[in-house]
Amino acid sequence: MGAAKLLRFLAGRSVKAVIVVLAIIVFQFVLIRLAPGDPASVIAGQSGAADPLFMQQLRAQFGLDRPLHEQLLIYLRDMLSLDLGFSHRQQQPVVRLIAERLPATLLLTGTAFLFAVSGGVALGVMAARRVGRAADSAITVLALTFYATPIFWVGLLLVLVFSVWLEWLPSFGMHTVGAELGGLAYALDVARHLILPALTLGLFFLAIYARLARASMLEVADQDFVRTARAKGVPEGRIVRAHVLRNALLPVITFAGIQAGQLVGGSILVETVFAWPGIGRLAFDALLARDYATLLGVFFCTAVMVVVFNLVTDLLYAVVDPRVEVA
Amino acid sequence: MITASPLGRRTLLAGAAAAPTLMTLAEARAQGVQPRRGGVLNTIITPEPPLLVLGVNNQGPTLIVASKIYQGLLSVTPKLEPTPVLAKSWTRSEDGLTYTFALEQGVKWHDGRDFTAEDVVFSIMKFHMEVNPRARAILQRIDRAEAPDAHTVRFTLKAPFEPFLLIFDVTGCAIVPKHVYDGTDFRNNPANATPIGTGPFRFAEWQRGNFIRLVRNDSYWKPGQPYLDGITWRIVPDSQSRALALQTGQVQMTTSNDIEPFDVPRFQQQQNLEVRQDGWELFAPLSWIEINNRLDNLKDARFRRAMAHAVDRSFIAQRLWFGVGKPATSPIASATRFHDPSVQMPAFNPREAMALLDGMGLRPNAQGIRASFKMMQLPYGEVWNRLSEYLRQAMRQVGLEVTLESTDVAGWVRRLANWEYETTINFVYQWGDPTLGVERTYVTSNIQKVAFTNTAGYSNPEVDRLFEAARNAAAAEERRRLFSEVQKKLVEDIPLVWLMELSFPTIHDRRLRNVITTGTGVHKSFDDVFLAA
Numbered sequence: 001m002g003a004a005k006l007l008r009f010l011a012g013r014s015v016k017a018v019i020v021v022l023a024i025i026v027f028q029f030v031l032i033r034l035a036p037g038d039p040a041s042v043i044a045g046q047s048g049a050a051d052p053l054f055m056q057q058l059r060a061q062f063g064l065d066r067p068l069h070e071q072l073l074i075y076l077r078d079m080l081s082l083d084l085g086f087s088h089r090q091q092q093p094v095v096r097l098i099a100e101r102l103p104a105t106l107l108l109t110g111t112a113f114l115f116a117v118s119g120g121v122a123l124g125v126m127a128a129r130r131v132g133r134a135a136d137s138a139i140t141v142l143a144l145t146f147y148a149t150p151i152f153w154v155g156l157l158l159v160l161v162f163s164v165w166l167e168w169l170p171s172f173g174m175h176t177v178g179a180e181l182g183g184l185a186y187a188l189d190v191a192r193h194l195i196l197p198a199l200t201l202g203l204f205f206l207a208i209y210a211r212l213a214r215a216s217m218l219e220v221a222d223q224d225f226v227r228t229a230r231a232k233g234v235p236e237g238r239i240v241r242a243h244v245l246r247n248a249l250l251p252v253i254t255f256a257g258i259q260a261g262q263l264v265g266g267s268i269l270v271e272t273v274f275a276w277p278g279i280g281r282l283a284f285d286a287l288l289a290r291d292y293a294t295l296l297g298v299f300f301c302t303a304v305m306v307v308v309f310n311l312v313t314d315l316l317y318a319v320v321d322p323r324v325e326v327a
Numbered sequence: 328m329i330t331a332s333p334l335g336r337r338t339l340l341a342g343a344a345a346a347p348t349l350m351t352l353a354e355a356r357a358q359g360v361q362p363r364r365g366g367v368l369n370t371i372i373t374p375e376p377p378l379l380v381l382g383v384n385n386q387g388p389t390l391i392v393a394s395k396i397y398q399g400l401l402s403v404t405p406k407l408e409p410t411p412v413l414a415k416s417w418t419r420s421e422d423g424l425t426y427t428f429a430l431e432q433g434v435k436w437h438d439g440r441d442f443t444a445e446d447v448v449f450s451i452m453k454f455h456m457e458v459n460p461r462a463r464a465i466l467q468r469i470d471r472a473e474a475p476d477a478h479t480v481r482f483t484l485k486a487p488f489e490p491f492l493l494i495f496d497v498t499g500c501a502i503v504p505k506h507v508y509d510g511t512d513f514r515n516n517p518a519n520a521t522p523i524g525t526g527p528f529r530f531a532e533w534q535r536g537n538f539i540r541l542v543r544n545d546s547y548w549k550p551g552q553p554y555l556d557g558i559t560w561r562i563v564p565d566s567q568s569r570a571l572a573l574q575t576g577q578v579q580m581t582t583s584n585d586i587e588p589f590d591v592p593r594f595q596q597q598q599n600l601e602v603r604q605d606g607w608e609l610f611a612p613l614s615w616i617e618i619n620n621r622l623d624n625l626k627d628a629r630f631r632r633a634m635a636h637a638v639d640r641s642f643i644a645q646r647l648w649f650g651v652g653k654p655a656t657s658p659i660a661s662a663t664r665f666h667d668p669s670v671q672m673p674a675f676n677p678r679e680a681m682a683l684l685d686g687m688g689l690r691p692n693a694q695g696i697r698a699s700f701k702m703m704q705l706p707y708g709e710v711w712n713r714l715s716e717y718l719r720q721a722m723r724q725v726g727l728e729v730t731l732e733s734t735d736v737a738g739w740v741r742r743l744a745n746w747e748y749e750t751t752i753n754f755v756y757q758w759g760d761p762t763l764g765v766e767r768t769y770v771t772s773n774i775q776k777v778a779f780t781n782t783a784g785y786s787n788p789e790v791d792r793l794f795e796a797a798r799n800a801a802a803a804e805e806r807r808r809l810f811s812e813v814q815k816k817l818v819e820d821i822p823l824v825w826l827m828e829l830s831f832p833t834i835h836d837r838r839l840r841n842v843i844t845t846g847t848g849v850h851k852s853f854d855d856v857f858l859a860a
Contacts, residue, residue, distance in 0.1 A: 036737065036741045036742065045778060046736070049385070053460070054460040091520065092535075101535070159568075171568065171575060172572055172577070173563075273565050277534060282535075
């Protein structure tokens with residue numbers, strides 16, 4: 001693949017990406033305004049008292065007294081200068097709100113993602129190599145179980161076992177508050193808090209990767225070039241690694257690419273059950289509070305990441321399988 | 328000094344307050360434990376408050392956290408008698424027009440500046456008057472506010488207003504620093520991110536979605552207090568996770584809506600925890616079926632009476648709220664002043680309900696249905712869904728078919744405010760006095776397209792007259808008579824079906840002492856709360 005070709009490919013895709021992201025913003029801007037109620041009603045509802053002056057003051061403060069198209073234009077203009085706006089409800093710039101939450105989310109989803117991909121592929125390969133035997137059945141049943149179990153139930157069960165019965169791990173939060181830990185002690189503290197939510201989130205995807213890898217391995221293993229390799233006398237380990245696995249990885253990469261794009265969105269469910277201060281909950285709370293600027297900011301970040309990871313996935317195809325060319 | 332009628336016509340309402348430190352010590356000794364310095368209280372707050380400046384934001388969670396940072400002039404006992412906080416004593420003139428407060432001396436703001444009468448006048452006349460809708464309604468009755476010296480404040484009212492002192496609790500009118508806010512845009516002041524008050528705890532750190540941490544104010548004006556080194560509120564959005572955190576001792580206290588009522592019984596069994604349901608007397612939340620009085624059937628008092636007869640309020644209190652709170656008997660809650668216990672709303676009696684519906688000509692059809700209406704569910708948690716499901720069944724027993732509609736908070740408020748509902752569930756705080764927290768739901772002048780006004784559209788000139796007379800009457804005895812009459816009238820017309828005098832459980836570790844001692848419960852400053860060894 002020539003460098004010029006790659007550059008052309010990247011430029012073309014970037015233009016498309018900007019258009020897609022802009023379209024998403026406009027669409028979502030309109031979509032969330034269709035939800036009944038506005039931030040002022042939420043604040044009135046939560047304060048249990050209001051008068052017309054109060055409502056009018058709030059709407060003026062939030063800029064909701066302007067016509068919708070004007071609000072959209074203002075938003076797009078700010079957006080082009082990479083200003084994600086201001087959350088009047090939380091009295092913070094949206095960029096800061098997102099930046100505060102993003103590390104927690106990336107830590108959680110990233111850990112779960114790595115655990116799921118590596119564990120899932122390893123299990124899938126093991127199952128495929130022992131197809132039809134006890135180990136294969138055990139792995140298949142396990143994967144099916146995690147795949148079919150609701151994620152919040154897994155979370156509650158893990159908490160019950162590890163926090164309530166065994167008292168090994170904390171049941172919520174990201175670190176011990178007020179302990180003033182530094183360096184390694186802090187990292188260990190966070191790791192202890194991370195285990196349960198990452199496991200909960202990871203197990204479901206682990207099941208998917210295991211099933212995907214196993215099916216894909218079996219399909220490739222039947223093909224002629226594998227038989228040829230075996231006939232040539234290539235050692236079994238090398239056949240699995242260099243011939244079967246490499247070809248079987250394409251569907252796994254496709255799925256991982258899709259999932260990686262969603263990492264930034266976090267997981268509302270797991271973040272809620274484990275009180276993990278991530279971006280999924282930020283978006284969910286913003287939705288309930290009709291905190292439009294924050295919600296759109298999160299949507300924007302997620303949209304950008306999805307687009308970026310799609311691009312990365314396409315590039316990775318070409319690396320794994322030289323027959324695939326970027327175009 | 329304080330009589331059964333705390334706001335009665337006395338010149339001297341409260342003399343020099345006993346030193347609060349000693350009172351606390353005495354209370355502690357009564358429990359057989361000396362206050363102990365030290366320890367951090369870990370607790371929970373749900374949902375996360377948007378910001379911590381009282382007045383600018385008055386949501387339930389904000390009140391709980393910020394009441395440790397800010398203070399009011401007064402607070403109230405469980406019987407709603409005023410008690411000193413930043414005002415050590417106060418007097419009222421014979422004509423009921425002039426109130427004079429003597430302020431504590433030596434009080435400092437968290438940034439080291441002196442607290443003076445100027446701060447009080449600014450907070451009341453400018454700050455709350457502009458940003459706080461509930462306080463504004465009362466403060467507008469002030470004609471003149473003066474600070475004759477640095478430690479005295481005098482308010483002169485346009486006309487006597489008997490419940491005046493109830494607004495001065497920190498939940499109504501927190502005193503904010505003039506030097507931070509004067510001349511600024513109060514709502515968008517950058518200092519809102521780091522609140523500065525006079526309270527026993529200083530703002531330290533807030534990681535959004537994670538925790539809010541306050542630390543001990545070492546230069547607090549009560550010597551030796553507070554006892555705790557700090558308070559940390561964890562933000563735990565899931566109710567089952569909150570219950571687990573309490574059960575496993577990761578937090579030592581839960582308040583308000585943290586624990587669902589159906590989880591309360593198991594905590595009552597847990598030896599190291601104490602479950603309290605008092606401390607909501609100033610708020611006295613009353614829940615009801617809100618009925619759009621403009622619609623067919625629903626505008627007929629007989630129909631609403633039939634609805635009331637169909638509901639078993641004891642069942643709701645015992646089986647849905649597990650004994651937290653009690654059945655309502657009148658539109659004025661029993662903790663609120665001027666509740667008349669002789670007034671009784673229609674009792675649970677399905678037979679009577681069906682007779683009333685028969686009388687209206689609403690006969691059951693082949694499916695046994697006489698009439699149907701919609702009910703918008705209150706989106707405040709699981710127990711409210713269970714309530715509307717119970718109500719649907721109860722109404723079905725007398726031949727009324729109820730269709731439930733679900734929504735979220737923003738949607739619910741919008742539809743309630745725009746009168747776009749048939750029936751819904753609602754509850755509001757009564758703020759100690761019917762003029763402050765009950766009148767707004769029933770008077771014609773308050774029929775507005777704003778939530779928590781008279782959105783039901785109920786109108787009765789006699790009720791309007793009684794509420795107005797009670798608002799303006801200077802004497803408590805006269806007001807009691809008027810409110811008794813209005814309670815009788817309302818129970819006759821039954822514009823809403825009152826359900827429960829709500830309470831919220833405060834569940835705390837038994838080592839945590841002095842938690843609930845006032846009529847505002849966990850909304851007090853916590854300067855006397857300590858962790859026993």
